[in-house]
Structure formats: C-alpha cells, structure tokens
Amino acid sequence: MKSLTLASLAFIGLAACSSTASNQTPCANDGECEQTQLCVDGLCRDDSVLVGDAGGDDVTLSDADQDGTEDVEPDTGDDDTSTDTDDDTTDTGADTGDTSDDTDVEPFVNACGGEAVLEAEPGAGCGECGGGVWLCDTEDSVICEDPGTNNACGGCAVIDGEPGTPCGDCEDGLWACDGETAVICEGGTAFNDCGACIDLDEEIGATCGECGVGAWACTEDGDASCEGDPGLNACGECGELDGELGGSCGECGGGELVCADDGLSLTCLDDGGVNECGGCGVLDGLPGTSCGACDYGTWTCDGETAVCEGEIGTNACGGCDIFAEDIGDACGECGDGAMTCDGDALICRGETELNVCGGCGDLGGLPGDACGACGTGALFCDDAGGLSCTGGDELNACGACGDLPREPGGVCGPCALDTYVCTDDGLDVICDGDTTNECGSCSELDGEAGDACECPGWGGGREGMLECATDGTLECLCDDTPECGNGFLEPGRRVR
Structure with missing residues (x-):
C-alpha cells in the first residue's frame, strides 16, 4: 500500500471533485452523507476522491500525511511489492512514479473559486439561531453573516410580547423576560366576571336585596347591580301588600288603610260605615228625630236619604222653629251635651271641651308616650282627634320583642331531621333534637x-x-x- 501527502491527494483526488462541488453538503459524521461519500472537514465528499487505484496499489491518507511527509508502507496482500521474491522491491519507486503519470485529474476548485477546503458551503445556514448564512470571505475562506438572537430576551424563540410593553386584559401589567425563550405578564389584571376592568365587591349570581330574592347581575358597563329584589313594602316587611298604604277604605271610603301588625297586610282604620239610612254621606236630619216648621215632623229614611214626614205643630219649646233635635238630645262637639230650651229655641248645654288632639273623649295617654307591642313606638295625634302609634317594633316570629338569629321551622340536627323551635322567652331558637338512624x-x-x-x-x-x-x-x-x-x-x- 502507498500513502500520499495532502498535496498529492489534492492533486489526485480533490481535483476530480471540483465538478461535484455543489454536492458537498455540511456534515458532522459519515452517517449524514450519502453511501458513496465520506465526511471530511465538515463536508460530504465522494469516497472516490479519497481512494483511487494506481497500478493495482491502494492510495490512502495516512497519519503521516498530516505532517506533510511521504510514507510508503508494504501491502500485506498478494500485491505487496516489498515481499515479492521476484525483484519486485525495486518496483516500489517505479510504481510511485507510475501513479502520478497514470492519474489524469483536473485541479480542485472550491465554491469560492479557491483551492482550499471551505469550512462550510456558501449559502448554508449558520449562527446562534440559524438565521445567518455562510458567505465567501476570500477564495479560500467563508464567513458567517449572523443577525444575532431573534428576541429581546436574548433567545431564538418567538415571544408573546415586547418586554416593557403593557399586557393583561386591562393593560396594567408589563411584559418581562422569563429566561431567553419566553415572557410573562407581571402585574396584569384580568377582566372581572362582567368582562370589564372594574373591581367588583359582589359575586355575580349571589343573592342580594333587602328581601334576599334578588341576584347580582352584570350591567352594560361591566359593573354589578342587584336585580329582581322588590325591596321592603310600605310597611317595612318583605311581601306584596293588597292596597296602598294611606288609601281610602270602608263601605263609603271614609277609612284609611294602615299597616297590620305583621307588616304583610293592610287594615282599614276609622271606617265610619254607612249612615242610618244605609247610604254614604251626611243626612239632612237624623232619622227618628223631629222635623218640620214647628218640629212636628219626623226624619224618615227614603231609600238612602232622610225626609221629614208628619209635621204636627210647634216644637217642644213652644215655638214653631224647625229643630233637628228634640229636647234632651245629645249635642256638642263630643255629643255629651243636651239640647235645652232657651225660650222657643233649643240650645246645647253641658258639653265638654275637646281633648289635646282636638277630639272627644279620654285619650288614655299623651302624644309622645311609648306605644306598640314592644313599647318602642310613640303616640301622636291623628286626624280623627285621637292618638295613633307610630314607629313601634313588631313582635318577632316567636311572639317576643327582639331579633332572632334565624326563623323557627328551619331544619337542623346532624342529619337535618330536626327543627328549630322558639325558646320559652321568645328571644331565640334552638334545635329540638339530634335525630340519627339507630346506628x-x-x-x-x-x-x-x-x-x-x-x-x-x-x-x-x-x-x-x-x-x-x-x-x-x-x-x-x-x-x-x-x-x-x-x-x-x-x-x-x-x-x-
């Protein structure tokens, strides 16, 4: 076997590869090249460039070639000239000369126009994030034109936002780097349950209102509003009233609607009812009393009105004046006086004065005195000249004065099989048992x-x-x- 220097190899092998330079792709090992190629200096090259046949001898690149020296070693095969007994030893030098004479190759030219093996193929990707490109620097060298990292955090990944710019649903946070490949939104506020940037003090859907039958709902501007609760009625309780507080009532409409004790209904106060003739309004005379020019007639009902019938002469005082009353009839503003003759006339004597409320009779108290079931109200003069109570607390559901922690009748006990009942004093409720199954x-x-x-x-x-x-x-x-x-x-x- 013969070993050649790098210079010889360039002349013999790489020159033949100049026509296929475009096929020299970057590589890290032989496995990344085609089957007929080897990875040399980071590029895939045809193995025919590196190994050739010269006069039947193998030509390879040995370790000595790295030093630029020529090393000729004997071949252990049948063609080993150093061991041939037929004077083949002298053929070694001749064979070496024959190899250079028999090889017909063109000079190697790289993609940049030089003869050196390039670090990478011009046009291939390079750089920290793969965004650069190899370009020819000289005929025998290339340079990586790299724009650097892709994002503002020093990494290659695409990030969701620019660090330092607003973020969050309400744009009140700032994007900040989370390593080199991501960003996080610091201090950003999400939309509330109504899709707005308003702090809600209430939970949407939770009950609300004075009577607890409403629900918090979103408004058009993203705030919360209590919807569906009617509020307290005119009597200060929860429930619809049948009628209007203060409205007229009674058969002739002379009474006034006031709150019942439970605050859930109205009752008619001071209804005068119909007159003595079964109608509404004041009669011209009291049925059964005398009437006429000389008071001989009698007031008599004619349907719902009174008429004077049967006048029979002078009145009881000897005159002929027409009196509406007889001697002895009650008179005065309070009706406790008596009609008495004064000459031929009738006058009222003995009537009492009006009370402090401008009415008649004993009031049983004074304006401002305590009143009501719990003694928390105050008496005041009403339009009828009497006393009425205002502002008094109503008895609780247990019939006593004071607020209860909960209403009686609710379920309680470990298994919700018992009931809350009133205490004896009516000021509290307790659970009447702790019912469970027999186990x-x-x-x-x-x-x-x-x-x-x-x-x-x-x-x-x-x-x-x-x-x-x-x-x-x-x-x-x-x-x-x-x-x-x-x-x-x-x-x-x-x-x-």
Missing part, C-alpha cells in the same frame, strides 16, 4: 339491627344477623364455619 349515622338503613340476613359467600342457605357497623351502617354478621348450624357468629368471630 348513629344519617344514611338510610336497609333493615334494623337484629334482623336476619343472608350470609355472603355461602350461595344462600346461611343466615346471619344485622348489626350496626362502625361507619353507622348495617353489616351481616355470620359464622364462618359450616358446623355452626344457624350461621350466627360465636363471640368474637365475624364474617362480612
């Missing part, structure tokens, strides 16, 4: 402790007994030996 839990049992049951695993025919388990359910207790007859457990033995 101390809340689950529904399939039987009762002590009932017979079928033992599992015996295919029927074995009977056990139900007993409470530690988890509050029933389990079937059985004897695990066939000799036990009825199948019940002996003490301390259990089969489930």
Whole structure:
C-alpha cells in the first residue's frame, strides 16, 4: 500500500471533485452523507476522491500525511511489492512514479473559486439561531453573516410580547423576560366576571336585596347591580301588600288603610260605615228625630236619604222653629251635651271641651308616650282627634320583642331531621333534637339491627344477623364455619 501527502491527494483526488462541488453538503459524521461519500472537514465528499487505484496499489491518507511527509508502507496482500521474491522491491519507486503519470485529474476548485477546503458551503445556514448564512470571505475562506438572537430576551424563540410593553386584559401589567425563550405578564389584571376592568365587591349570581330574592347581575358597563329584589313594602316587611298604604277604605271610603301588625297586610282604620239610612254621606236630619216648621215632623229614611214626614205643630219649646233635635238630645262637639230650651229655641248645654288632639273623649295617654307591642313606638295625634302609634317594633316570629338569629321551622340536627323551635322567652331558637338512624349515622338503613340476613359467600342457605357497623351502617354478621348450624357468629368471630 502507498500513502500520499495532502498535496498529492489534492492533486489526485480533490481535483476530480471540483465538478461535484455543489454536492458537498455540511456534515458532522459519515452517517449524514450519502453511501458513496465520506465526511471530511465538515463536508460530504465522494469516497472516490479519497481512494483511487494506481497500478493495482491502494492510495490512502495516512497519519503521516498530516505532517506533510511521504510514507510508503508494504501491502500485506498478494500485491505487496516489498515481499515479492521476484525483484519486485525495486518496483516500489517505479510504481510511485507510475501513479502520478497514470492519474489524469483536473485541479480542485472550491465554491469560492479557491483551492482550499471551505469550512462550510456558501449559502448554508449558520449562527446562534440559524438565521445567518455562510458567505465567501476570500477564495479560500467563508464567513458567517449572523443577525444575532431573534428576541429581546436574548433567545431564538418567538415571544408573546415586547418586554416593557403593557399586557393583561386591562393593560396594567408589563411584559418581562422569563429566561431567553419566553415572557410573562407581571402585574396584569384580568377582566372581572362582567368582562370589564372594574373591581367588583359582589359575586355575580349571589343573592342580594333587602328581601334576599334578588341576584347580582352584570350591567352594560361591566359593573354589578342587584336585580329582581322588590325591596321592603310600605310597611317595612318583605311581601306584596293588597292596597296602598294611606288609601281610602270602608263601605263609603271614609277609612284609611294602615299597616297590620305583621307588616304583610293592610287594615282599614276609622271606617265610619254607612249612615242610618244605609247610604254614604251626611243626612239632612237624623232619622227618628223631629222635623218640620214647628218640629212636628219626623226624619224618615227614603231609600238612602232622610225626609221629614208628619209635621204636627210647634216644637217642644213652644215655638214653631224647625229643630233637628228634640229636647234632651245629645249635642256638642263630643255629643255629651243636651239640647235645652232657651225660650222657643233649643240650645246645647253641658258639653265638654275637646281633648289635646282636638277630639272627644279620654285619650288614655299623651302624644309622645311609648306605644306598640314592644313599647318602642310613640303616640301622636291623628286626624280623627285621637292618638295613633307610630314607629313601634313588631313582635318577632316567636311572639317576643327582639331579633332572632334565624326563623323557627328551619331544619337542623346532624342529619337535618330536626327543627328549630322558639325558646320559652321568645328571644331565640334552638334545635329540638339530634335525630340519627339507630346506628348513629344519617344514611338510610336497609333493615334494623337484629334482623336476619343472608350470609355472603355461602350461595344462600346461611343466615346471619344485622348489626350496626362502625361507619353507622348495617353489616351481616355470620359464622364462618359450616358446623355452626344457624350461621350466627360465636363471640368474637365475624364474617362480612
């Protein structure tokens, strides 16, 4: 075998490769090249360029070639000239000369027009992020034109935003580098549940309102509003009233609608009702009293009105004046006086003065006195000249004064099988029990402790007994030996 220097190899082999320079692709090892190529100096090259036949001898590149020296070694094959007994030893020099004479190759020219092997093929990708390109620097060298990293964080990946610019649904955060390949939004605020950048104090969908029947809902501007709660009625309670507080009422509309004690309904106050003739309005005279020019007539109902019938002479005072009353009839603003003759006239004597409210009768108290079921209201003069109570607290659901922590009648107990009831003083509610199943839990049992049951695993025919388990359910207790007859457990033995 003969070994040649790099210079000889360039002349013999690489020159022949000049016509295929365009096929020299970058590589890291032989596996990245085609089957007929080897990876040399980072480029795939045809192996025919590196190995040729000169006079039947193999031409290879040895370690000595790296030093630029020529090293001729004997071949261990049949063609080994150094061991040939027929004076083939002298042919070694001749064969070497013959190789150079017999090889007809063209000079090697690289892609940049020079003779050196290039570091990479011009036009191939290069650089830290693969965004650069190899370009010819000289005829025998290339240079990587690399634009550098792709993002502002010093990496090659495409990032979601430019560091330092606003981010988040509400644009109140800033993008910041998270390593070299990503960014994170620091301090950004997401939209609220209504799709806006407003802090909501309430949870959308939660109950709201004075009566707790409304729900928080989104407004058009992304805020929250309580919708669907009617609020307290005119009497300060939750519930719809039948009528309007202060409205007229009664058969003739002379009464006034006021709040009932429960605050859930209205009642008619001071309804005068119909007059003595069954109609509405003031009569011209009181039916049954005298009337006429001399007071001989009598007021009589004619339908819903009164008419004077049967006048029979002078009045009771000896005159002929027409009186609406007879002697002794009640009179005065409060009706506690009496009609008395004054000559031929009737006058009222003995009537009492009006009370402090401008009405008649004993008020039973004074304006400003405490009133109401709980004594928290105050008396005031009403339009009828009497006293009315205003501002008083109503009794709670337990019939006492004071707020309750919860309404009676609600469920309670460990299994929600008991009921909240009022305490004796009506100021609180307590749970009236702690009902559970007989095993101390809340689950529904399939039987009762002590009932017979079928033992599992015996295919029927074995009977056990139900007993409470530690988890509050029933389990079937059985004897695990066939000799036990009825199948019940002996003490301390259990089969489930």
